[in-house]
Amino acid sequence: MSAVITVVGLGSGNPDRLTLGIIKTLQGAAKAYVRTLSHPVVAYLQETGILLESFDHVYESHETFSEVYEYIASSLTAAASAQEGEIVYAVPGHPMVAEATVRLLRERCPGLGIQLNVLGGESFLDEAFVRLGFDPIEGFQLLDASGLSGHLVQPQLHILIGQVYDGFTASEVKLALMDVYPDDYKVIVGHALGVEGEETILRIPLYELDRVEGYGNLSLIYVPRSEEESLRRRSFARLHEIVGVLRSPEGCPWDREQTHESIRKNLIEETYEVLETIDEDDPEHMQEELGDLLLQILLHSQMEEELGTFTVYDVIGTLNDKLIFRHPHVFGENSAKDAEDALQNWEQMKAEEKRRKGLTPEASSVLDGVPRDLPALMKAYKLQKKAAKVGFDWEDLSGVFDKIEEEISELKDAVKQNLPQQEQALELGDLLFAVSNAARFIGADPEAALSATNAKFVTRFRYIENQLAARGADIREASLEDMEALWQEAKRHNGSSEV
Incomplete structure (x- = not known):
């Protein structure tokens, strides 16, 4: 005779709700188990002469519920394999509602050659x-x-x-x-x-x-x-719904008219506004600006959803897949002892993604992957980093300084010779490109460095304006000597290094 386990539900606690079939099953069992005696129906069953062996002791000998459920499932399958006749396992409520031990039995019994029967019972639902x-x-x-x-x-x-x-x-x-x-x-x-x-x-x-x-x-x-x-105001689903309404025929006329091209610049502007809040260390303002940036993503996604190409949930799904795939040291079997190891894993998985798409990373340019529309200074920095990875670089910072001096000299010559403005601009670009290399060698982000200098300039210049205004003077009428004196005063006032 094959091993048989029958699981029965004891209902929500009222003995009157037990079915006659469940009572008969318990009475005819070769062996009857109950997950816990802490259930109102158990006393009634014992009064009718049904002998029940409980697993209450298991809860005390294990630290987690998962360990308890694992022990119970293993014990029941072992007992069924050794027992002649049907064994019955009784659980509170309905066996298929919030009962982890039954789930484990359903997974394991087929592979062990054990017939599993489940008889319903009144659920707490x-x-x-x-x-x-x-x-x-x-x-x-x-x-x-x-x-x-x-x-x-x-x-x-x-x-x-x-x-x-x-x-x-x-x-x-x-x-x-x-x-x-x-x-x-x-x-x-x-x-x-x-x-x-x-x-x-x-x-x-x-x-x-x-x-x-x-x-x-x-x-x-x-x-x-x-x-x-x-x-619902804090849910992503509600945000998606609101953007859909704004773009609907009954929504906002302005939102309906927008296209990817018409709001393209907004995405960039909102990004810079977020960066400003980071620089200012203003969390409250950052919260607001991150919302504005998120709105741009929702709007672009909504436009594609209307065309049937993808939805914002597809965007999220793709991102989730990418994050998991590119972090094998977190979600897989790889390891990373530091940030450098993690970055190498990231780059390896990016290359693997290309292979899976039918692309050959070895055949692509080393400079691929730098966005076309990045701000020029930031783009120069990223291009130089990629080139340096394959050895196209100066040996040390002195070579960079020599290059900067060379580019300054060429720019001076272009201006002195009164070359066409376009050629002078190219020489200026060469100089800026060389300066970006210096930033890389000293471990500074040139975009961030220039942003800090811009902020410093604004602070000092406004100091000049405020001091002149306090004297009843207009900066538009002030002499260069007066402004320079106030500039030096501003430097002393805030203790900053020279611009």
Whole structure:
């Protein structure tokens, strides 16, 4: 006779709700196990003469629930293989609702040649729908209290949270829900729903969730659904929805008329505004500007969604795949002892991506991958870095300085000879390119260095303006000597090095 395990559900706690079939199955078992004796129905079954062996002791000898469930599943499969006749395993509620041991059995039994039967039982969901008074067809979400995070919560759905075994778990649930709901949002705690003499239903503000007593195997938390706009305002889905409305026929006329080309410059402008908040170390302003930058990404994605090419969720999916693929030292089997190792992994995976697309990295230019429209100084810096990787570089900084002096001399000659303006500009470009190399050798970002100098210049020049204004003078009428004196004063005033 083949090994057989039959799993039965003990229901939500009321013995009257047990089916006759489940009782007969337990009575006819060669061996009957129960995950825990801490269930109202167990006492009734024992009174009828059914012998049950529990796994309660396992919870005390293991540190995590996953270890407990692993032990139970292994014990049951071993017992079934050794036992003549059917063994029965009883679990609280319904076997297919929030029951990890049954999931493990379903995965393993086929490979072990064990026949697995599952008999339903009343789930705690059945009692929840009745006792809490909501219809799941309106939209319903069942979540596990262990490992709950705010991003899983959808306020527009009725939410039931199970596995709330103790006050600590309730506290973790509270913190997760507070990422979405206000602290005083009304939630419901239910203990032993449908069990006569034991049922408790409490409606409390969210912040009191971990102050409730009585959490255990038969506890749950219910969060009623809500269409309040305030609860969705922080969700990405709501942002996507808003941008879709703005671009719809009933939306904003200006937004509807925009194209990739018409708002192209906005993407660059918003990026620089974010950079400004970083330079100013202004988190509040940064939050706002990052939002403006994100809007540009949403608008461009929405335009493509309207054409049926891709959506912003495709953008996110591609990015997720790329991040995982290019970090094998985090998500794979590679290792990286420092940032340099991590960067090498990144470059290797980029090359592998090209191969998978049918491209040959070895056949491409070393300079490939530098965006065409980068600001010129930043682009020069990146081009030089790529060239240096294959040895096209000076040996040390002295060679760079010699090149800078050479380019200064050529620029002077071009001006002295009164060459055409275009040729003079080319000589100026050569000089700037050489200076960018100096930045690379001293480990400075030339774009950031020039930005810092621009900021320093603005500060000092405004000092001149303010000092002249305090004297009742207009800078447009001030002499160069007066401005130079104030410039030197500004340098002493802020202690900065020379511009």
